[in-house]
Amino acid sequence: MVLRDRRRPLGGRGSGRPRGARRRGHGRGRRDGGARVGRPIAAGDLARTRSRRERPSPPRPGRRHRAGLSRGRRRGGAAVRVTAPAYCTLVDRVPALTFLIVDDNELQRRVVDSCLEPAGHQTMFATDADEARALLDTHRANVVLLSASLPVDEARAALAAALTPQRHGRGHLPQKPAVVVGAAPGERAVADQLVARGAAGVVARPYDRATLRAQLELYAVGSAPATILVIDDSRTTRRSSASILRRAGHTPLEAADGEQGLALLDAHPEVDLVLSDVVMPKLDGYGVCRAIRARPGGDQIPVLLLTALDDIGSQSRAIEVGADDVLTKPISAMELQMRVRSLLRLKSLQRKLARRNVELEEALELGEHLTHMLVHDFRNPLTRVLVSAEMIVEQCDAAGLRETADLGHDVLAAALRLRGLADDLLQVARIEDGVAAPKRTRFAAADVVHAIARDLARVAQVGDVRIDTDVAPELYVHADREWIYRVLQNLVDNALKYSPRGGRVQIRATRQASAVHVAVIDDGPGIPREYRERIFDKFAQVPAKSRRGTGLGLAFCRLAVEAHGGAIGVDARTDGADGSAFWFTLPAA
Known part of the structure; x- marks a missing residue:
């Protein structure tokens, strides 16, 4: 049971509430002079x-009021x-x-x-x-x-x-x-x-x-009492500033000049803010601010400079040396507390942001570590599924079991997609970590284009989509063949996935100055302009009416192409038809 302080009445004379006013939030009680008195x-x-x-009224004019x-x-x-x-x-x-x-x-x-x-x-x-x-x-x-x-x-x-x-x-x-x-x-x-x-x-x-x-x-209000270093050669101003800060709940430390102030700062690492005069002997306020900023962690200490010079030049110089704010003398108690509170709250927010960044970095590291583990554990059973599906397809084809063979082809295609997803996830992590680098060789662009058209022919047939290629045999690139194969595989696979039945996917490769330009054009719903820039970001997706996926395949494409010094993007079709044109460039060989 919590005991009530019975020294004061809850209403009536001297209670801070007019007689007869009802006390909100209390139960029944007896009336005492028109005011409700709470029960025990x-x-x-x-x-x-x-x-x-009602708060205490301010003193009336002409009457003495002693605080x-x-x-x-x-x-x-x-x-x-x-x-x-x-x-x-x-x-x-x-x-x-x-x-x-x-x-x-x-x-x-x-x-x-x-x-x-x-x-x-x-x-x-x-x-x-x-x-x-x-x-x-x-x-x-x-x-x-x-x-x-x-x-x-x-x-x-x-x-x-x-x-x-x-x-x-x-x-x-x-x-x-x-x-x-x-x-x-x-x-x-x-x-x-x-x-x-x-x-x-x-x-x-x-x-x-x-x-x-x-x-x-x-x-x-989201702040906290702080330790504030007050540096001023004027004893009167220094004591006045310290008194204002002390009444506001802070702990002031006083120094008579800049050198003494820096010594106090060394002795009290818990100082949260420095309030310094500008014009002082030995070391002025500008020098104090420079010295603080030059220290390890000094950029985390807010500095508020006091100056009697109310001109733009003095205030600009204060900001140039690293001061966070400038206050002009004579000092107003309310303005000083307002500036101090603002700087302390800003410092508190910066600390929270720094802690949050550290937590996010740790979470990202943990996520990447778990990703590596899951991908490796995922690939082993997936390999067994692939091998089994291939065996089922071969045996069913040999036995003339067409329907069973078609089901086996579907299982094999799904397993290949899963393996591609796992490979993308692992490869994206390796490229971002700087572990993987492209192994460049010289090869014909037509070889990769025709290989993709052949390997994805079954997927195109199931979706009733035609793959057309247009690439000159004399186009050569200097790149990692395996990486470029997977880039083109991702783009063509996406194009097939979102093309309507009876549609067409075109793969074109042309020479543009010192680069080879490769484009994959589809008849799909297209991609809104506002999503074209970020569609290559990791885990980025566009609205369901356009395209949806894991957001990893295109992220790998961007990382792989940029690792070769090339560029990648997506545009609307130039002929005005529905669909998208994904493209990338590679150094020509």
Whole structure:
């Protein structure tokens, strides 16, 4: 059971809500002065939520308002003190958020609640993993503050529950809250374990009331408290900048000049961003930026330069030396926080993108490895099918069993297609890995063209398609004969597959300057113009009305032709008829 903080009434005087207003989300309760007061929590209740509907009004003109002064609310003669916000920062403009605090210490829960409620945020409480899981199943939380003082197994279970995407309502995408670990100095090891398991970060406990809210709001909007190096020879400006950053939840490190700043950067590799003045003795801001960019990994550290020179030349120079942004003095607290937040979010996105790229590369490597294994395992039984089909065809032809022989031919043709697919898959992987290279010889283009027409005659006969060839006998190429045979086989096989019954496939070879141009023309449905460029990409396909396949045969064709220094493409037929004209070029011999 989660205990409710009974220090404050839920309505009435000083509650932040007009008298008589009803508290949304609570059950029945008794009326107290026109406001609804919640009933005591029953044993089965998991949490209570509380949100302030009205934020504190700004000070009226002519009235003194001291930031940080408390305003009293009385109940039963005792004043309850609630500290007003002591500063106005960009994070004050964050919309109302929902926070789930998982902590079995009631005092710590009250501290967090006292920091978040004045800003209009909603808080939910859970004392263990089961309560947290039940709340997350029915409520959407932006941030989960998880106490490292919980038993390790309980903390891990609560973290796992928070990191499980939850879908609240139809049409909502699954979402995961940011999980922040609250850890005392002696709990750092547990906190590090939770971060390694997916927590977004750590905030120090005992909680600092002045910065906790800003830190949690940063996590809620996709950022995180950062370590920021502030370099400025003006003590006043340096302290002012550090104060602004500290109030926003960040940890500033201060340096009085560029050389001291670089030394601090060496001593603190955890620095997330550098804020540097431009005009300084010893080493100016431009020099600091150059030195950072010259370091290993220095391109990953955002640099924000401060300058009193509001001219295009100074700002252009800052960008030229590698600065990510420029801010003109005098410094506006809101603008500084906005620029810092933007740079930190950009850095976070770049890190996520880099991690994603590494994961994709590893997945591609694994996929290629599995492909090699599967192809090799696939070829052995396929070879047996081919041999058996050939024997069946020969024996049936000898015995005069025409129908059985025709079935054997169909099995043999299907097995040959499967072997071609396996060969394409393996060969594409070898070419992409740089393992396979063409073995060039001089041969007549007509030899390969006529061999293809002869070998695919059976396939053409089954589809009632005629193969015509037009190639001069004196055309010679300098290429890998086996590769070019398979390229032409893929193109003609595709043309036969998509040509209508009674259609015609033409194979032409002509001399064009220092190259031999080979074309395969069909009577098929043709290929839309928008797909012609990418049809040779691996696993690329066009709409079903045009052509469909594995997308490997044409990928092999492109790789094989380009390995010879040639080109490959597809065009519409020049005579205006339906169909496509696939073509490729090879160096003439």
